[in-house]
Amino acid sequence: MTPGPLQLATAWATALLLGGCSGAMPVPLPALNRQLEQAGTSREPALADRWMALISGRGGREQVLLLDLQRQLPVPLPGLNRPDAQPLSVAVDDSGDRITVVRQLEGRTELVLYRRSLASLQVIPMVPAGVPHQVSLRADGRELAVQVSRNGLWQVDLIRLP
Amino acid sequence: MALAVGGCDSQIGWLGRRNAGGGGFLDASNRQEPALSGNGQWLASVIERNGRLSLLLQRQPDGQIVPVRHIRGHEPHSSPSLSWNGRYVAALVQQGSQRLPVIEDRASGQLVRIPLPGDRTAVKLSLAPDAQRLALELVQGGQRRVQVFDLSRMLEPDRPADLVERGGGPEPSTQQP
Incomplete structure (x- = not known):
């Protein structure tokens, strides 16, 4: 129970x-934690300034959620979540504008950069080729660190973003 | 840096990138769970060496390894997280039979333990860049839930104006939020 x-x-x-x-x-934080309790399962939290990105699920479907911790409300993320995508890891910058997500989609695992102000989604290619797994974002959103499976080894890549 | 920026579902090309290996044994080791400090000058990760998962803290961009003294000895480590200037290093460590969240203050040398109710297991954490909040992913009865805590009564903030390089913590004039 x-x-x-x-x-x-x-x-x-x-x-x-x-x-x-x-x-x-x-x-x-009782009010926030109660809200998280009622939202179903939640995992992979990432805090930045007034924001918390996480993966939230109910009924077997998971999606990326961005919470405004000051207002204790979720923020719309148009164009980010898809019913056929499974998010694995998420990070957010201090402005709450840039969100990086590792997700599985159509049989592949990809790293994407979502910009809330533009509602844009861009794939960040792994070079050399590799499979991304977990991501962390610098507070200004201009650099990320990603765990990548490559040649049978887990590696960490640092990638500067425009 | 030349960039190719597209619209929805486009691909970003020509990004500045590098492997965080740092050379030597690091290049041939499994490295997991990267965490950048807010200012990007520190990178924490978990490295597998001799079958043990240990937290590795590196200055960026030179990759110099910096010891995290108080967390050592409580392996396996997982889920590292750093504050803005890398003053605070948070991670899950092994204490007895429990995975326990801890935060090392590299300025004061103190280790803060975050106690958990016995029926909950921590599997992931995130420390806010200013070190005033901590989010924990907890497993209870097979369900994963995130819970958030206010640390403002425990830790001095670590914000962009604060400096830790002198080893004595922030100057008195910068301690107040």
Whole structure:
């Protein structure tokens, strides 16, 4: 049975007390966490300034979600999510404009850059050829680091973006 | 840098790119879970060496390896995340039978442990660039859920104006948000 908000808050409070450290402790954000609880499954969080990008799913279908943490509301991402795409990893820049996503689509895995202000989506090719897996974005959105499978090895590529 | 920028579902070409290997044993090692600092001057990743998954912190762009002292010894490491200037290094480490989120303050040398309720397992984390929030992906009863925490009472902010290179943390005049 899924625990309710009160049970969750109690569990965290107990854990934080049992943590036993002196000084301040992390404070759960109850309204936001309750919203995340109600949204179904959620994974792959990426924080940047007032934004959090993540992969959220319900009924077996997952999509990229961008939350405005100040307003505690999801932000529209027109043209990013497709019913036939499976997102694997996501990152967002400090402005909340640039979102990088590793996704599986039509049997291939690709890295894409989405720009919210333009509603544009561009594929970032892996050179030399490789399969992207996980992505991280610099705060200004001008450089990314991506884990790539290449020649039987996991490697990390750094890519500057326009 | 020459760029070819297209419209929807187009492909970006001619990007400046490089492998973050750093040469030597790194080029022949598995490297996973890259995380850039907010300013891009630090790269954390998890490297597999002698069968152990260990956090690797490198200055960019020269690739110089910098030790992360307090996290060492709690392998396997996973899910590294860095603050803006790389002052804070967050990761999941092994403590007993539990995967525990920790944050190392490289300026003060302190290690902060984030306790979890016993029925939850952390599988992923993200530290906000200013180090004032932490997002945890937790597994409970087979379900994955993200939970977000305010760290503003625990950690000084690490923002673009702050400097950590002197090793003593931000100047008093820059400590306040």
